[in-house]
Amino acid sequence: MNAGDDKKRERRVPQPATWRPGYLAALAGVLALVLGVFAWHELRDSRRLMLEIMEAGAVSQVEAVARAGENALRADEEALALVVERLLDNARLLRDLEERQGLTDALLQRVAVDNALFAVDVVDEAGQLLRSSRLQQVSDFEMEIWGEELESLYRGQEEEQFFFGMNDAVAAAVARPVGGAVVVQVESERMLALRRTSGTGRLIQEIGENPGVVYMVLQDTLGILAASLDLAEIGRLSGDVFLEEALAGREAVSRLTQFEGEAILETVLAFVVEGEPIGLLRIGLALDAIKRQVARDKLQLVLLAGLLVVLGGVGAGVVAIRQNYALLDEAYGRVQTYSSRILGQMADGVVATDPQGRIEVFNQTAERLFGVAAAAALGRPYAEVLDDLGPLVQAVEEEREVLGQTCDYRPARGSALTLALSTSLVRNSKGEVETVVAVIQDLSEKVAMEAHLRRRDRLASMGVLASGVAHEVRNPLNAISVIVQRLAREFEPRADQEEYGQLIGVVRDEVERVNRIVKQFLSLARPPQLQVDEVDLESLLQRSVRVITSRAAAKGLTVESDFAGIGRIEADAEQLEQVLLNLLSNAVEATADGEIGLSARAVGDDGVEIVVEDTGAGIPAAQLERIFDLYFTTKAEGTGLGLSLVHRIVSEHEGRINVESEAGAGTIFTLFLPRRG
Numbered sequence: 097m098n099a100g101d102d103k104k105r106e107r108r109v110p111q112p113a114t115w116r117p118g119y120l121a122a123l124a125g126v127l128a129l130v131l132g133v134f135a136w137h138e139l140r141d142s143r144r145l146m147l148e149i150m151e152a153g154a155v156s157q158v159e160a161v162a163r164a165g166e167n168a169l170r171a172d173e174e175a176l177a178l179v180v181e182r183l184l185d186n187a188r189l190l191r192d193l194e195e196r197q198g199l200t201d202a203l204l205q206r207v208a209v210d211n212a213l214f215a216v217d218v219v220d221e222a223g224q225l226l227r228s229s230r231l232q233q234v235s236d237f238e239m240e241i242w243g244e245e246l247e248s249l250y251r252g253q254e255e256e257q258f259f260f261g262m263n264d265a266v267a268a269a270v271a272r273p274v275g276g277a278v279v280v281q282v283e284s285e286r287m288l289a290l291r292r293t294s295g296t297g298r299l300i301q302e303i304g305e306n307p308g309v310v311y312m313v314l315q316d317t318l319g320i321l322a323a324s325l326d327l328a329e330i331g332r333l334s335g336d337v338f339l340e341e342a343l344a345g346r347e348a349v350s351r352l353t354q355f356e357g358e359a360i361l362e363t364v365l366a367f368v369v370e371g372e373p374i375g376l377l378r379i380g381l382a383l384d385a386i387k388r389q390v391a392r393d394k395l396q397l398v399l400l401a402g403l404l405v406v407l408g409g410v411g412a413g414v415v416a417i418r419q420n421y422a423l424l425d426e427a428y429g430r431v432q433t434y435s436s437r438i439l440g441q442m443a444d445g446v447v448a449t450d451p452q453g454r455i456e457v458f459n460q461t462a463e464r465l466f467g468v469a470a471a472a473a474l475g476r477p478y479a480e481v482l483d484d485l486g487p488l489v490q491a492v493e494e495e496r497e498v499l500g501q502t503c504d505y506r507p508a509r510g511s512a513l514t515l516a517l518s519t520s521l522v523r524n525s526k527g528e529v530e531t532v533v534a535v536i537q538d539l540s541e542k543v544a545m546e547a548h549l550r551r552r553d554r555l556a557s558m559g560v561l562a563s564g565v566a567h568e569v570r571n572p573l574n575a576i577s578v579i580v581q582r583l584a585r586e587f588e589p590r591a592d593q594e595e596y597g598q599l600i601g602v603v604r605d606e607v608e609r610v611n612r613i614v615k616q617f618l619s620l621a622r623p624p625q626l627q628v629d630e631v632d633l634e635s636l637l638q639r640s641v642r643v644i645t646s647r648a649a650a651k652g653l654t655v656e657s658d659f660a661g662i663g664r665i666e667a668d669a670e671q672l673e674q675v676l677l678n679l680l681s682n683a684v685e686a687t688a689d690g691e692i693g694l695s696a697r698a699v700g701d702d703g704v705e706i707v708v709e710d711t712g713a714g715i716p717a718a719q720l721e722r723i724f725d726l727y728f729t730t731k732a733e734g735t736g737l738g739l740s741l742v743h744r745i746v747s748e749h750e751g752r753i754n755v756e757s758e759a760g761a762g763t764i765f766t767l768f769l770p771r772r773g
Contacts, residue, residue, distance in 0.1 A: 139393045146386050147352075147361060154363035155348040158377045161299055161312075162367055163518060163535050164444065176266070179282060180258045183268035186211055187256075187280045191270050194218070194278070204229035214265055214281045221250055221275030238262050242279065249277055297322035303379070310360050310380040314367060321375055330355075333376060342366060343376050352383075359383050445536035451529050453478050465513065465538055495529055497521055513538060569614055577607045626668040626748055633662045633696065633704065636669055640676040641694060648684050648692055659696035665704060665771045671745045678738045679708040679765050686712035686763065699768065706767040715757040723755065 190207065193199060204216040208229040217234065218227040223243045225234055238261065245259040249271050261267040267281040297314075304312045304324020313323040317333050333339045342349050348365040355362075360380040366373040445465045448457035455478055458470040466473075466482060473481045499518045515536050522531040584600045637659045648655050676694070683692045690711030699705045715723060724743045746753045750770055757763040 136397070139390065139397070142393065143386060143390060146389065150361050150381050150386075151350045151363060154350065154361065154379050154381055155365075157303060157312075158348055158363055158365040158379055159520070160446075161303065162365055162377055163520075164299055179266055180268055183213075183258065183266065183280045183282060184256055184270065186213065186216075187268055187270040187278045190216065190218075190278045190280070191272060195273065199227050201227055201229065212282070214283045215279075216281075217279045218272070219246075219276045219279065223250065223276075226276070235262075246277055246279075250275075301325055308382050308385070310355060310358075310382050312377075312379045314375050314377055316375040330378070339364060339376060339378075343373055355380055359387075445534075445538070447478070447482070447534045447536065449478050449532045449534075451532070455481060456531065457533075461538075462536065465515075465536065495521060514542075569610070577604075577611075580604050580607060626671065628666055628668055630664055631667050631669045631672070633665050633667075634659055636673055637662070637676070637694060637696060637706075640673060640680060643677060644680040644684060644692070647681070651684065651687070652689065653684065653687055654691045656691055656693045657695065659694070659706075662696045662698065662704060663771075665769060667749055667769065668745075672749070675742045675745050675767070676706075676708070678742050682738070683708060683710035683712065683763070686710055688712065690762075702771050704769050704771060706769065707764060708767075709762060709764040711762040714759040714761055714763055715755070716759055720755065720757055724753075 186207065190199060190204070193203075199218060204218070204227055207213070208216045213229070216229040217225060219225055219242065223239060223246070225239070228234060241261060245261075245267075246257060246269055248254045249257050249269060252271070254271070256268070256270045258266070258268040261281055263283070265281045265283055267279060269277040269279045271277055300312045300314060300322050301324055303309060304327070309324070311324050311327045311330070313327055313330055314321045315323075315330065315333060319332075320327075320330065323330075331339075333343060338349075338351055342364040343366050346366060346368065348363055350361060350363040353360060353362050360382060362378060362380045364376055364378045367375045367377050445462035446457060446459045447455060447462050449455050455473050455476055458468075458473040458481075460470075462468075462473075463470055468481055497519050500516050501518070502514060502516050504514055515538060517537075518535045520533045520535075521529050522533060524530050580600060580603050584597075584604070589596045637657070641655055641657050645655050680692065680694065687710045693707070693709040696704055696706045724739050743753060746767060746769070752768050754766045754768075755763065756766070
């Protein structure tokens with residue numbers, strides 16, 4: 097083999113393949129570009145998802161505030177109507193008393209004190225003050241206000257009228273037959289305090305204090321009606337096309353805008369009362385979290401591109417994606433926390449179901465109302481948890497919204513409830529119902545208080561009337577009694593002396609019976625004079641049980657008691673025992689077979705609840721509202737005074753009494769008394 101062959105063999109040996117630096121740079125650039133496009137797309141989707149989550153939370157908040165505000169306004173209107181009706185009742189009563197017996201300053205002062213009135217005044221047709229319950233002189237400025245407000249009443253154009261007097265006092269006036277008017281006033285400080293502590297403005301301020309909320313404001317075309325604490329001014333509605341269109345619409349809308357030089361997400365919803373928009377609810381949410389997320393995403397993009405060029409690590413992209421989703425979950429969880437906090441702090445119950453009626457939301461107030469834990473309610477059909485809640489049935493099964501519909505509801509445990517229920521249907525883009533939201537307001541306390549006030553006013557009016565009648569009857573009754581005594585002592589008939597003596601005795605006994613009735617009239621008309629002292633309530637209840645046990649045993653009844661450790665209260669022991677014995681005696685008389693119950697329990701730190709119940713025949717529904725009325729009785733030998741005195745004594749103790757009864761199932765009387773008088 098020669099040297100030429102060796103050289104040819106060397107030229108045919110294969111050389112190892114190598115990547116040029118340019119190819120590597122191009123490949124890295126392509127991969128970096130692909131990663132960059134992918135990361136930019138994820139960054140955009142991440143920002144969009146976070147905005148959608150924030151918008152959903154903001155919409156939930158403004159809708160909850162709007163619904164709560166509507167409920168608060170309706171409650172204010174109903175409370176004002178009750179106050180005005182009560183004032184007119186008092187004014188009419190005083191007008192009637194003036195016609196029968198005339199009015200004095202002392203009588204007006206007593207009426208004002210008994211009915212918690214600010215002032216009672218009587219003016220003539222010229223607007224001059226005739227009588228007044230006030231010790232100080234009525235100012236000329238106040239008389240000028242009356243002259244303007246009551247001009248049509250002075251002229252005889254109206255019979256009754258109400259208006260707002262000095263210092264926002266609520267006033268009502270009725271025309272006098274001889275001209276002029278009877279004016280009754282009550283201070284509005286309690287209503288104002290209630291509005292300050294439970295109104296829409298308070299809820300707006302509380303939401304405005306949450307982290308991430310820049311502001312929340314209720315605004316009309318003239319300016320700000322209510323706002324979060326740190327908000328002094330904000331752009332007007334007029335001239336802003338977005339806000340003007342939102343005010344004209346009925347759906348919540350959102351936009352990205354600027355506030356004090358910072359970008360925010362603003363969600364707005366028309367605040368509608370009785371079908372008319374009165375303003376616009378606006379909530380601004382800070383975009384700091386989104387900005388921080390965007391900044392982090394951009395930094396990750398640069399780092400990942402660098403890592404790809406240097407190391408070619410494709411796995412870094414996966415990490416970035418996972419981090420993005422983790423941050424999205426965190427943001428979503430934060431929004432969920434905000435919504436849960438709002439639902440938990442709401443005074444109204446909130447229940448949400450899916451289209452099939454399975455419960456998805458059950459807040460703390462709903463737990464308290466229905467006596468069911470959220471953990472036991474979630475995921476179950478509403479019919480199993482909330483038996484026979486009519487308005488919710490309409491919303492779920494008929495896809496129909498209701499607003500403020502009242503219904504009676506009796507939970508498995510506890511007393512019957514009076515509820516006001518409003519429902520809203522949440523639909524998707526196709527118009528299909530996705531969620532049914534029910535806001536439930538407990539009106540039980542309000543209804544019970546209204547019934548108590550009506551009974552108290554009615555008893556007070558009847559008591560005043562009874563007092564007048566009693567005084568008118570007593571004078572001729574005394575004259576008859578004197579004549580009968582003289583006839584028995586000085587006149588002796590010639591015949592039928594025995595029959596004559598019997599007749600004189602009958603007249604004397606009947607006069608005495610009528611006199612006892614007159615005394616009962618007067619005792620009911622006068623408020624009981626309480627001798628308040630610290631009372632061992634358990635001992636007092638035990639005495640009542642001992643007194644009634646023998647009477648119950650005579651009828652074959654048993655007495656069950658449960659009041660151990662109830663503690664002490666400040667009360668008039670004698671009159672409170674009279675109340676208990678009256679109720680227990682009625683229970684024994686109404687029960688033919690079964691048992692009588694007397695129990696007591698603490699209500700919070702400053703009140704007690706006493707329950708007297710029986711298994712008797714019950715009280716028909718038609719008579720239930722009248723049982724506390726003066727002289728109403730179903731007993732053959734009853735006077736109709738017992739329960740009226742019970743109601744009067746409980747009211748003087750600053751308590752109240754409720755009754756529940758069902759024909760054939762027995763009766764329950766519940767007394768609420770404060771521990772301190």
